[in-house]
Amino acid sequence: MKSSGVELYRYAGMERATLLRRYKRFLGDVKPAEQLEAGQAVAAVETVHVPNTGPMTGLLDNLPAPAVLSRSTAASRKYPCTLEWLRPAPAAPWVGVHSARANALARVLLEKHLLSGLGTYDRVRSEVAYGAGSRVDFVLERSAEEGSSAGSSAGGPEGGSEEGAEGSKNTAVSTAATLPLYLEVKSVTLAETLSGAALRDQYVAVEDGEFEIQAKASGASAPRLLPGSSSTTVGLFPDTVSLRARKHVEALTRLAAGRGARAALLFLAQRGDCQAVAPCFAADPRYASLVSAAARGGVLLLGAAVGLDEREGVVRFVRQVPVLLPRAAAGWAPPVRGKTRRGEEATKPFALALDDGEVEGRRKKTRSAADLETFRFRRKT
Numbered sequence: 291m292k293s294s295g296v297e298l299y300r301y302a303g304m305e306r307a308t309l310l311r312r313y314k315r316f317l318g319d320v321k322p323a324e325q326l327e328a329g330q331a332v333a334a335v336e337t338v339h340v341p342n343t344g345p346m347t348g349l350l351d352n353l354p355a356p357a358v359l360s361r362s363t364a365a366s367r368k369y370p371c372t373l374e375w376l377r378p379a380p381a382a383p384w385v386g387v388h389s390a391r392a393n394a395l396a397r398v399l400l401e402k403h404l405l406s407g408l409g410t411y412d413r414v415r416s417e418v419a420y421g422a423g424s425r426v427d428f429v430l431e432r433s434a435e436e437g438s439s440a441g442s443s444a445g446g447p448e449g450g451s452e453e454g455a456e457g458s459k460n461t462a463v464s465t466a467a468t469l470p471l472y473l474e475v476k477s478v479t480l481a482e483t484l485s486g487a488a489l490r491d492q493y494v495a496v497e498d499g500e501f502e503i504q505a506k507a508s509g510a511s512a513p514r515l516l517p518g519s520s521s522t523t524v525g526l527f528p529d530t531v532s533l534r535a536r537k538h539v540e541a542l543t544r545l546a547a548g549r550g551a552r553a554a555l556l557f558l559a560q561r562g563d564c565q566a567v568a569p570c571f572a573a574d575p576r577y578a579s580l581v582s583a584a585a586r587g588g589v590l591l592l593g594a595a596v597g598l599d600e601r602e603g604v605v606r607f608v609r610q611v612p613v614l615l616p617r618a619a620a621g622w623a624p625p626v627r628g629k630t631r632r633g634e635e636a637t638k639p640f641a642l643a644l645d646d647g648e649v650e651g652r653r654k655k656t657r658s659a660a661d662l663e664t665f666r667f668r669r670k671t
Contacts, residue, residue, distance in 0.1 A: 296607045298398045298596060299391070301360055301374070304603040307336075309357040309376060312350055316340050318373055320357055338371040341388045347480050347529035347573070349378045349385060358384065358598065375560075375598050384598040385479050386560025386605070392477035393427055395596055395605060396558055400428060400473075404607055405592060408471060408554065420472065424541055430471040471552045471590075472545050474538045478525040478559040478567055489522050493568055493614035496591050524614060525559035525595070526570035528577060539580045539589070546588035554590035555581070562597025562608045571616035578619040585615060 306323035313319075318340045338359060349355075358375035374391070375384045386392070393416070399405055400414045411430035418429045484492065528535055542553040557567035569578040585591055591613040599606050 293402070293404050294607060294609055296402065296404060297604050298395045298607055299605040301603045303361050304374075305359040305361055305371065307338075307357045307359050307371075308354045309373065310335065310354050312340055312346065315343070317369070320359065320371070320373070321354075323356075336371060337369055338373050339369045340373045341390060342373075342479075343389060344479075344528065344532075345530050346376075346387060349376055349387065349479060352379050355379075358600065383561050383563045384600065386477075386596070386598065387479060388560075389477045391605075392558045392560060393475050395560075396475045396556060396594075397428065399558075399594060399607065400430065405556075405594060405610055407590060407592060408473075409552075410468075411471065418472075420545075421541060426472045426541075427475045428473040430473060432468045432470075469550065469552050471554055472542065473554040473556055474542060475556045475558055476527045476535065478527045478557050478564070479561065480526045480529040480570065480573075481523050481559070481561060481564055482526060483521050483523045485521050489524070489614075492617060493524070493566075494617055496585055496613045496615060522565045523563045525557065525561065525564035525567040525593070525611075526573070527557055527567070528570055528574055531574045532577065535574075536577050536580055539577065539584050542589045543580070543584045543587045546584070552590065553584075553588070554592060555584065556592045556594065557613065559593070559595040559611070562595055564593075564595040564608075564611055566612050566614050567593035567595075568614040568616060569619070571618050571622075575619065575622050576624060578616050579622045582615050582619045 307320040308323060310319045310321060316339060318338050319335050320338050321335055356377040357373055359371045360374050361371050363370075372388065374388050375386050377384050397414060397416065400408075408430060409432075411432050413431045413433065415429045415431065416427065417425050419425050539555060542555060545551050545553040559567055569581040571578040581591070593611040593613045595608040595611050596605055597608045598604075
């Protein structure tokens with residue numbers, strides 16, 4: 291962990307407001323803070339854009355709540371203001387709800403080399419196409435010149451047999467380090483605080499036990515939990531079932547299994563109180579299981595926390611945090627019975643996370659009026 295407090299993003303214009311409600315997924319009603327402070331009996335309500343596809347679990351339970359907005363000057367915008375940060379409770383930290391902002395923050399983290407464990411790279415590319423119609427958030431690459439010099443300095447089979455063997459081993463490690471790294475970013479907004487005993491019962495750290503190889507392969511020690519604290523705040527992703535997130539981790543696992551690239555998954559907590567991050571087994575057990583399998587398959591798991599400096603209007607890097615894996619995910623398997631058309635385990639109705647045009651669904655079959663009429667006719671006969 292290094293460079294805590296580094297500026298990652300500065301808002302050109304940041305406005306304070308109070309979020310009254312969220313509706314139609316991407317809309318919200320707010321009252322500007324200036325009008326409330328002025329004591330106006332009836333403050334004007336403004337509709338803002340809410341750039342979050344998920345249900346924002348745990349963030350909307352205590353509305354109205356303090357909010358931070360950004361305002362666009364583009365004439366084409368129907369709703370000039372965008373909801374950026376929300377304080378879900380009086381004692382809670384600011385939570386960044388702009389899902390796409392996580393990628394912009396992650397890019398700065400990568401360009402400034404603020405995250406350990408990624409190896410050596412000198413180029414960061416965004417939205418890179420690969421596979422059959424897939425795109426990855428970032429690809430970290432090392433120039434050919436640096437790669438060749440590193441390989442030659444590591445030594446080779448030439449020379450004595452003993453030196454040659456050692457040189458071949460170093461060359462293999464160096465070659466692996468120069469492979470492009472495909473990295474996916476996940477924005478974390480949900481969190482829970484656990485005691486030390488509960489944390490040990492529910493989670494295992496990636497760098498512990500069978501996952502220790504990741505810390506060794508990265509060339510740097512993995513971040514540990516903050517010492518001296520009786521409780522730990524763990525950021526959780528996702529906050530609902532996300533089919534898109536599952537596809538991403540499966541694609542990364544396939545990449546890691548090949549020999550032409552490395553793969554990594556970054557959980558970026560947009561809240562400064564997180565001391566660790568983890569896949570949320572309670573929200574999506576299948577995703578948590580896939581992440582655990584990805585870790586075993588060589589996908590590098592990383593965590594980082596950022597926070598809002600409200601006074602300066604700046605988002606800052608807080609710390610790199612360890613990644614935890616739910617113990618329950620290791621032995622979880624999808625149920626055989628009760629599957630719907632989506633292949634999901636049948637439980638109570640829920641809303642799927644909508645990403646890139648995914649269709650909202652509930653675990654119940656809806657019938658049209660014509661279907662119902664046919665159904666009634668068949669029952670009569």
